[in-house]
Amino acid sequence: MPAKILLATRNRHKARELSAMTAASAIEFASLDEHPEIPETAEDAPTLEGNARKKASEPARALRMWTLAEDTGLEVEALGGAPGVLAARYAGPGCDFAANNAKLLAALEGVEPARRGARFRTVMALCDPEGRVVCEEGRLDGAIALAPRGSNGFGYDPVFVVEGGLRTLAEMTDEEKNRISHRRRALERMLPHLARAWREAALLLAFLLAVPGPAKAGRTEPGQETIWDQIMATQANRGMRAGSRHMDAQQYDLAEAEFEKAVRASPNDPTAHMLLGAAYYWRGKVEPALAEYRKAIELDGKNAQAWMLVGIAMAWKGEAAPAYEAFRKAGELDGSRADIQMNIGSIEETLGRNMDALNHFRKAVQLEPSHPLYHFQLGMLYRRLGRDGEAIESMKDALRLYGQYEDALLELGAAEERLGQDKAAMHSFRKAVALKSRDAVARFRLGKLLLQGGDRTSAREVFAEAFHLTPEGEGAGLQLSVAYTGGKVTSAAPGFGKPSSGRPPAEDPPDRNDPLDVFRRNLERIPLEQSAVMNVDVAMVPKPRLTKVDDAESRASLKKALEKGLRPDRPSIKMVRREYDLPSGSDSVREAQIKKILGDLSDVVKAAPSDSDVRLGMNLTYKRLADALTRRGDAQTAPKVSFQPRQVGNDMGLWVIGTGWMTLVEEMLPESGNEPVRANDADWWVATGLGYATVGDGQKAMTAFEAALQIEPKHEVALLGRGVASVMTGDEARAAADYRRVLQLNPKNRAASEGLKWLLRPLRKRP
Ligand code: ITT
Secondary structure: OOOOEEEOOOOHHHHHHHHHHHOOOOOOEEEHHHOOOOOOOOOOOOOHHHHHHHHHHHHHHHHOOOEEEEEEEEEEHHHOOOEEOOHHHOOOOOOOHHHHHHHHHHHOOOOOHHHOEEEEEEEEEEEOOOOOEEEEEEEEEEEEOOOOOOOOOOOOHHHEEEOOOOOEHHHOOHHHHHHHOHHHHHHHHHHHHHHHHHHHHHHHHHHOOOOOOHHHHOOOOOOOOOHHHHHHHHOHHHOHHHHHHHHHOOOHHHHHHHHHHHHHHOOOOHHHHHHHHHHHHHOOOHHHHHHHHHHHHHHOOOOHHHHHHHHHHHHHHOOHHHHHHHHHHHHHHOOOOHHHHHHHHHHHHHOOOHHHHHHHHHHHHHHOOOOHHHHHHHHHHHHHOOOHHHHHHHHHHHHHHOOOOHHHHHHHHHHHHHOOOHHHHHHHHHHHHHHOOOOHHHHHHHHHHHHHOOOHHHHHHHHHOOOOOEEOOOOOEEEEEEEEEEOOOOOOOOOOOOOOOOOOOOOOOOOOOOHHHHHHHHHHOOOOOOOEEEEEEEEEEEOOOOOOOOHHHHOOOHHHHHHHHOOOOOOOOEEEEEEEEEOOOOHHHHHHHHHHHHHHHHHHHHOOOOOEEEEEEEEEEEEOHHHHHHHOOOOOOOOOEEOOOOOOOOHHHOOOOOOOHHHHHHOOOOOOOOOOOOOOOHHHHHHHHHHHHHOOOHHHHHHHHHHHHHHOOOOHHHHHHHHHHHHHOOOHHHHHHHHHHHHHHOOOOHHHHHHHHHHHOOOOOOO
16 A cells, blocks of 8 residues: 555654554554665754654655654653653763663662652654644653663663552563553544544545545545645635635636636645646646646655656657656655556556566556556556456456446456356456446447357347447537545435426525535436436545544553554455436426435445445536537538447546557457458348447448348348448438338337437527
């Protein structure tokens, strides 16, 4: 997991104690030993807090990592609080523990036991990657013994007798000390911050490969301030917070305006420049984005994120060499980030350095084994290297983590088929079709396997649903996204499901932050005469939840509390995806649809493990058909429909989008020309035609469907196919004729009636 928190101490006793106390938690610490390049912090502040802050913030800034550090002092009453902050160097620079103890005992020579009161005080500091610090303190009261006793612990432990007891700390076991120590008490207070830092980092990495900021801006627990909230609050006047909200809502223009303000207000803040750059990038302004990222690097050359952003922008421009250099630089600065490793590997693959790419992909998977995309990408590389067995394993890993990963199912099926495991392949493709019913690729592969197995009837059924047309229209679609990160979803909000024909929802809903209520409000805005498709991603990210330790319990070990509160194993993300159709309809029909959708989503969210953060993303697409057409210059020749074989999206909101799926069709198409294996079999021609249509070759598709119809003039699916090929080659009238013919043969054919509806929809004349 890259989301380690750096433990900034060079004192291995401290490190051991802190590690023991957090061993059962999900939090992982990185040690300063892994970063020999970080110079030792000069502990020259006059207070414990001052030193703790320095010890945490210097490495945090240098490494852009969450960092935990502490400074401990021993304060002896009879010595006016000495040695205090100077405890480490009490007997002089470079002195050892024994010398310090000897000097202390000598200073207290003759002081009676009642006046030997003392206390340990630890100030712990947690610093975020931007250099902002929170501090917490822990104390342990006691007295200085007359002579050293015991051999456990370190430092002043042999001379420190815990209040109310007889033993020195050095006479206690590690566990006993760790239950009561100043360090444990400081850590206890720090835990809520730590847990949030941990979660923050984990979430960020899991969800945002490219953009800094937005994911962090989401609240993790309603009503509770996170460190990030505090940071954002201090930046509110600089527009960062508002900007991040806009990024969350994918309103990049608004985000841009806010971040521009932020940059004007704090021209030396690298984060502001990165955020502004990200907003530019998402608006397609790649050069200005690059300029901002470079500015961030100028201000902070060790900013791995900024280097990675440069790499992404360069990769977008198609400039592999500078992209590679930037990703490598990012990797040098932060070797623990899986996303950076993936990016390095992707470029290497582009450059044909497959073995290097393989190593980087493998490393990414190691660093972040709970991320399905990384397994998928690794599997894809195995596939391209012809290592199908390993590809299958990787795809299965991805599917174990995200069962609805349709691309992984397709790849799995294809690899299984290549290895001759037809039964398994059929099973995988069937699952893919069940997940994305209109995916022509999945239907193509499944149908071919069925044909091969001699099951002609099933094959035809599978092919029949692969020819759905999509209405076209310039400016006709509306994309709308709602991102939500947060605690409990309380309800599907009373009163949901009231549709409107364009009028605003009647009254303010009870909880405007309830994501399902946000969904409801947006669904209600869809005019009744429009149809829409709603896609929802639900991600459940386990969170280390902290239980408040009450007094009775505080005597029990911290380890236990942590065991209770924090998940002991690595967080693994659960994803659920839903797609809903909202056909146009009457008031009551729409009402019922919305009710059903929200009820279903509410069930999904309720079924989330109670120790998970739920993140919801919604994407609504709808078509304003008539309006769009009136805006067209040439309504007569403008195409009304198109054939979209499959929806390619950035699965799971991640960066990688590809056309790799095309290979899944191409590898099954005839080597040369367009003759299928069985040239006198209409169904084989249909399969071939579907294949060509899917990879966008309308002409070859047409030839194949014609051939099928020569053999079998009343082949329903071939007619559907020729309709699609006609659309692809620009003859919508012919497509309509074919679809009419299909409906004569079979009035129940869905693809035909739907396609015909789009093809024949009336054009509204311009006034
Ligand atoms: P870092 O700066 O790398 O954290 P350090 O050894 O310099 O390690 P401090 O300045 O915080 O740590 O500690 C000052 C001294 O206080 C330390 O050298 C010990 O002698 C003593 N000390 C700290 N914690 C102690 C503990 O739990 N028991 C006994 N002595 C302790």
